Amino acid sequence: MTGRLVHTGQAVLDLVMTVPALPPAGGDVLATSTNLLPGGGFNVMSAAARSGADVLYAGVHGIGGFGDTVRAALAAEGVAVAHEPSGGMDTGVVVALVDASGERTFVTGAGAEGQLREDQLDAVEATAGDLVYVTGYSLLHESNRAALLSWLPRLPGSPVLFDPGPLASEIDLETFRVVMSTVDILSCNAREATEITRTRTTNSAIRALATMLPAAATVVIRDGPAGCLLHREHSTVTIPGFPVVAVDTNGAGDTHCGVLAAELLRGADVEHAALRANAAAALSVTRHGPATAPGREEIDELVKALT
Known part of the structure; x- marks a missing residue:
């Protein structure tokens, strides 16, 4: 493949709060740090761009300060934007609580990114050389879901990379079946895999x-x-991993997907692409923040150390 990563998901702002532990019901904890940063689909796109991929954001972004922040961050990473800002609302926010173990817990407040239309996807004009990224979050928004269910089966041979995400169990079964029938690469974490399949290993x-x-x-x-x-x-x-001391796992799966996509677009076989994605995800969890994907040289060094 020699085309672009076409990202159909949601770029949002992450309100990242580091906490000693999650608060009990009705309780409160004091955060040791608070940051408002681009996140969500931005993590995948920035990871792919930092590994040399051409990236197109085919999702929706809102008017207002949050949308402006997301657009500026995408531009700084060299990511192209397919659509003008949508009127009526701003881009959404995800609250990410990162506890002392580095684990993260999310609360999502949707904005304009949940209003993707079919005509907007049709305007993207994907090619057979592009790799199309789909997230399960999109399938929980009525408008995005309808647009994707119409558009995905009509792609001109573009491979589809699907990450069901942590809310996969909330996707209705018929939607899940239709989307899965279009997928060329499915990527999820171990917990999501056992939950989706109701298996134990x-x-x-x-x-x-x-x-x-x-x-x-x-x-x-x-x-x-x-x-x-x-x-x-x-x-x-x-495909072997790279043990590290994790300080923040927020965005690690997104980094993995973005680098996997970038390597496939460069013509790598899937085993080598997955190895580099493992290295990138390992490096990302040693840093605080949702969009902590490394560049190619850092990945090269870690892969070389393993091999």
């Missing part, structure tokens, strides 16, 4: 996920420092 989950996809599709299950499992053509292999 990642090995069982990856085989079950493969049965939900077209025969030639690839399944990637991200498993933190253990690396990832990769299933294609009836065979499952483990």
